[in-house]
Amino acid sequence: MEKGDLDRVIAPNEAAVVRWLLDYAAVGDVAAYRLRPVEELRVLKGCDCGCSSLDFQPNAWGGAEIIADAFAIYSDGQQASLILWGRDGEIALLEVYDCHPSASHRFPEISDLRSLHRECTPFYLSEPSRRLAAFARRP
Numbered sequence: 001m002e003k004g005d006l007d008r009v010i011a012p013n014e015a016a017v018v019r020w021l022l023d024y025a026a027v028g029d030v031a032a033y034r035l036r037p038v039e040e041l042r043v044l045k046g047c048d049c050g051c052s053s054l055d056f057q058p059n060a061w062g063g064a065e066i067i068a069d070a071f072a073i074y075s076d077g078q079q080a081s082l083i084l085w086g087r088d089g090e091i092a093l094l095e096v097y098d099c100h101p102s103a104s105h106r107f108p109e110i111s112d113l114r115s116l117h118r119e120c121t122p123f124y125l126s127e128p129s130r131r132l133a134a135f136a137r138r139p
Helices: 014-022 128-136
Strands: 004-011 040-047 065-073 079-087 090-098 113-115
Touching: 014 065, 014 079, 014 090, 014 113
Parallel strands: none
Antiparallel strands: 004 040, 065 079, 065 113, 079 090
16 A cells, blocks of 8 residues: 555544535535435545545546535634545545644544635635635634
8 A cells, every 4th residue: 555545434524524515615516426425435545745635536636626615714723725526426535735834734623614705716716815804704
């Protein structure tokens, strides 16, 4: 096995985050991605950089499109962005990337998650000042 290879069932907290993303942070129609129960996903690989991203398919990035987009604000103020990627009606990967150079690379809990305003530029494309303004508008 290479670094990052896992091949395990999705953990309950990971499945809950994927479901939350489909429910509250979908980009367009995600009905096809709901046909297979999230609990049946297998985590095939983690990211080699140490972040909390999870690959659910071999070659997860190949031809994948964004199906959900959100961010996390942790209790210590650190932030992360989450992007759920899919391909051909199958969830391909969950990208979790931290916004701080010295981030802890933790996996978010449901209570940390925030959806994006539809009228805002997506988090990963926005300027830092816009990201902070979006965070300030969150409950």
